[in-house]
Each structure stands twice: as structure tokens, then as C-alpha cells.
Amino acid sequence: MMAPIIACSVVALAIVAERLWTLQTRRVTPPNLVAQVWQWFKHGHLDAKRIQTLKHHSPLGRILAAGLMQLRHDRQVMKESIEDVGRHVVHELERYLNTLGTIATVSPLLGLLGTVTGMIRAFSAISEHGVSDPGVVSGGIAEALITTAAGLIVAIPALMAYRYLRGRVDALVVTMEQEALKLVEVIHGDRKGADLNYLEKAPRSGVVQPIVEVVDRSRH
Numbered sequence: 001m002m003a004p005i006i007a008c009s010v011v012a013l014a015i016v017a018e019r020l021w022t023l024q025t026r027r028v029t030p031p032n033l034v035a036q037v038w039q040w041f042k043h044g045h046l047d048a049k050r051i052q053t054l055k056h057h058s059p060l061g062r063i064l065a066a067g068l069m070q071l072r073h074d075r076q077v078m079k080e081s082i083e084d085v086g087r088h089v090v091h092e093l094e095r096y097l098n099t100l101g102t103i104a105t106v107s108p109l110l111g112l113l114g115t116v117t118g119m120i121r122a123f124s125a126i127s128e129h130g131v132s133d134p135g136v137v138s139g140g141i142a143e144a145l146i147t148t149a150a151g152l153i154v155a156i157p158a159l160m161a162y163r164y165l166r167g168r169v170d171a172l173v174v175t176m177e178q179e180a181l182k183l184v185e186v187i188h189g190d191r192k193g194a195d196l197n198y199l200e201k202a203p204r205s206g207v208v209q210p211i212v213e214v215v216d217r218s219r220h
Contacts, residue, residue: 111151
């Protein structure tokens with residue numbers, strides 16, 4: 001039973017490393033992204049090309065672009081478009097988390113299975129050789145204890161990582177919802193731009209270049 005447990009540990013480690021890299025705040029919800037979009041809209045620089053650039057910039061950019069593509073429609077249509085794309089974005093953010101949760105659940109069961117098989121070996125040895133020689137049963141007992149410990153060693157960190165990553169995804173989703181709603185409300189006049197001080201303080205020069213550079217690097 002050690003081989004499946006080791007395989008689970010390798011897969012779990014790979015998933016945790018990949019998700020920690022992918023779910024960085026600066027990669028999912030880049031700071032000042034909404035401010036850049038607001039400046040584009042405010043100065044009449046928001047065109048189809050920049051919306052496409054925004055779409056490939058980050059998960060938050062993809063959500064904002066979905067709403068901006070419905071800019072000529074009313075507020076409700078923009079929100080529905082954002083919600084529709086948001087569901088796909090959330091699904092991508094949760095990628096591999098179910099696998100990690102399954103590993104956290106299955107690993108101790110594999111350890112328990114190893115315990116059962118180890119005890120079966122031990123009792124089989126007793127039935128064949130008696131109890132006069134402890135070495136006969138020690139192998140089966142050792143297998144039972146080692147597999148149980150190994151299963152728990154894999155399951156406990158995997159479960160902790162699963163809970164942490166799930167909470168991280170939830171926090172990022174809330175942030176994206178808030179940012180998208182702010183932009184929709186400002187564009188449709190439900191909230192004054194002056195109420196969003198950090199938008200007004202955003203730099204008015206060079207606001208396009210960071211996004212364009214990221215997209216160009218990703219394409220090459």
C-alpha cells in the first residue's frame with residue numbers, strides 16, 4: 001500500500017505548488033486594474049482592442065472585459081454577462097482542488113487498508129508458525145503501523161492545504177465581485193467617480209503599458 005500513498009503525496013505536492021503560484025493576488029486581481037479601466041473609459045480610450053487586451057490580462061480582467069463588451073446595454077445586462085463569465089473564472093480558480101480534497105480523504109483510507117493487510121499477514125504467520133517466534137509476525141505488524149502513519153502524514157497536510165486554498169479562492173472571488181460591481185456602478189452613474197478615491201488617484205499616463213507587456217510576454 002505504500003506505492004499508492006507515495007503517489008498521492010507527489011500529486012498533492014504538485015497541486016499545492018501549482019495553485020499557490022496561480023492564486024497569487026497580483027496574478028488574479030492585479031492592483032489598480034479597475035483604475036486603469038476607469039481612466040480608459042473616462043478619457044474615451046476604451047476600444048475593442050483594449051478590451052481584448054484586458055480579457056487576456058488576468059482573471060479579474062476577463063470578468064471586467066465581459067461587462068465592458070456589453071457597455072451599450074443597461075446595467076442588468078452587464079451584470080449578467082459578468083456573472084456568466086465569473087462562473088467560468090471561478091471554475092478555473094478551483095482547478096485541481098477537488099483532486100487535492102480527494103487525496104486528503106483517500107490517503108488515510110489507504111493507510112487503513114495497509115493496516116488491515118498487515119494484520120492479515122501477521123495472523124497468517126501466526127497460524128502457520130505459531131507464536132513462539134516474534135519475528136514471524138513482526139513484519140505484518142510493522143507494515144500495518146507504517147502504512148497507517150504514512151497515510152496520515154499525507155492526509156493531514158493535504159487537508160490543511162485544501163482548506164487554505166479553498167478559502168483563498170473564496171476571498172479572491174469576493175474581491176473580483178466587488179471590483180466588477182464598482183466599475184459597473186461608476187459607468188452607469190449609480191456611483192460617482194469621486195466616491196472611488198483610489199480611482200481618481202490612478203496615474204493618467206502609461207496606464208496601458210503594464211497590461212500590454214504582460215500579454216505580449218504570455219504570447220511569446
